[in-house]
Amino acid sequence: MPPDYFDHVRSEIAPLLPPTARRILDVGCGTGATSAWLKTLYSNAYTVGLEGNPALRSILTRNVAEAHIVDLNQPIPDVGAPDLVLFLDVLEHLVHPEELLAQVVRVMADDATLIISLPNVAHLWVAARLFFLGRFDYQDAGILDRTHLRFFYRDSAYALVESAGLEILTILRNGVERPGARRSSLLLNWLTMGLLRERLTEQYVLSARKRPAPIIMQQFPVSVDVRS
Numbered sequence: 001m002p003p004d005y006f007d008h009v010r011s012e013i014a015p016l017l018p019p020t021a022r023r024i025l026d027v028g029c030g031t032g033a034t035s036a037w038l039k040t041l042y043s044n045a046y047t048v049g050l051e052g053n054p055a056l057r058s059i060l061t062r063n064v065a066e067a068h069i070v071d072l073n074q075p076i077p078d079v080g081a082p083d084l085v086l087f088l089d090v091l092e093h094l095v096h097p098e099e100l101l102a103q104v105v106r107v108m109a110d111d112a113t114l115i116i117s118l119p120n121v122a123h124l125w126v127a128a129r130l131f132f133l134g135r136f137d138y139q140d141a142g143i144l145d146r147t148h149l150r151f152f153y154r155d156s157a158y159a160l161v162e163s164a165g166l167e168i169l170t171i172l173r174n175g176v177e178r179p180g181a182r183r184s185s186l187l188l189n190w191l192t193m194g195l196l197r198e199r200l201t202e203q204y205v206l207s208a209r210k211r212p213a214p215i216i217m218q219q220f221p222v223s224v225d226v227r228s
Contacts, residue, residue, distance in 0.1 A: 005141060006030035006056055009037045010088050010117070016170055016207035018084060018113040021045045025082035027104065028072060028090025031056050032063030038084075048079050072100055083109040087116040091160070092148045101164045110210055113169075116161060117205045119143040122153040123175070124199040143202060157204045166208040175202035 007030055021042040026035045029049040039047060049064035051057075052072050060067045068077055073095050085108055091097035101116075108114065123143055129136050138146035152160070161168055176197055 006053070007033040007059075010034045010086075011037060012172065012174065013086075013088070013115050013117075013205060016113070016115050016172065016205065017041070021084035021113075023080055023082045023109075024048065024084045024086070025079050025104065025108070026050070026064065026086045026088075027100070028052065028087065028093070029060065029064070031059045032067070034086065034088065036063040042084075045084075046080075048082065050076060050079070076100070076103055079104075079107065081107055081109045081112075083112040085112060085114040087114070089117055089119075091116065092119055092145075092150050092152065095149055097150060098160060098163060101160065105164045105166060105210065108210075112209065114166060114208045115205065116208065117174075117203055118152045118157045118160070119145075119148070119203050120153055120157075120175075120198075120201045121151040122199060123202055124196065127199070152204075154198050154201075154204065157206070161206055161208050162211075165211050167211045168206050168208050170207045172205040173197065173201040173203075174205060176200045 017038075021038070022045055024035060024038055024042065024045050024047045026032065026047065026049045029035055029051050030053075032047070032049045032051075035047045035049055039045060046066070047064040048066045048068070049060055050068050050070055050072065051060055052070065054069045057067065057069050060069075070076055072090065072093075085104055087101065087104075091101065094100060105114070119142070121143060126136060126143055136144055138144050140146070158168060
């Protein structure tokens with residue numbers, strides 16, 4: 001695995017962050033490097049990290065206020081009512097990601113912001129290898145990370161989020177909208193006037209919040225004038 005596999009700071013989520021955060025939950029947080037970075041932005045926030053790799057416990061406890069080493073395929077411990085939740089590069093590693101997502105949505109604050117990143121298996125280069133070579137090879141990281149159990153494309157990523165009772169606020173497309181994207185991808189996106197944008201997207205990064213409850217209008221019986 002790459003050296004920064006577990007301690008990469010996901011600073012590209014900055015445009016998706018809310019103005020304030022009181023309690024931050026980082027799910028599948030690795031060493032908690034992103035939580036530590038968020039603490040510099042929200043100095044009064046309380047940070048909670050959930051991680052499945054016990055080898056990361058010692059460094060994680062230094063980066064978050066409350067660290068839990070847990071099996072994310074099982075029910076999670078009490079995490080309070082976070083108002084900023086991160087699911088960065090984690091759901092695709094789970095057997096039933098929708099179950100973990102639903103658990104967290106149930107307990108998070110009503111005004112919480114939730115940020116999720118999911119890889120795009122419909123990326124052009126994955127499709128090209130299948131089409132021209134008839135194969136794909138798992139890798140140490142990226143879209144075809146060998147530890148991925150689930151694969152997503154645009155519509156299935158959106159459906160996962162919305163099925164948890166969330167509405168999508170903002171979408172970032174890593175690979176074509178992120179500083180540092182490959183020049184070839186940027187050029188191809190420009191040459192096709194954005195028609196291949198979804199196929200050049202390596203990863204969807206979404207911000208979402210709980211879907212507002214529907215307003216039920218109270219119905220009153222129609223009055224009848226019996227004097228007539």
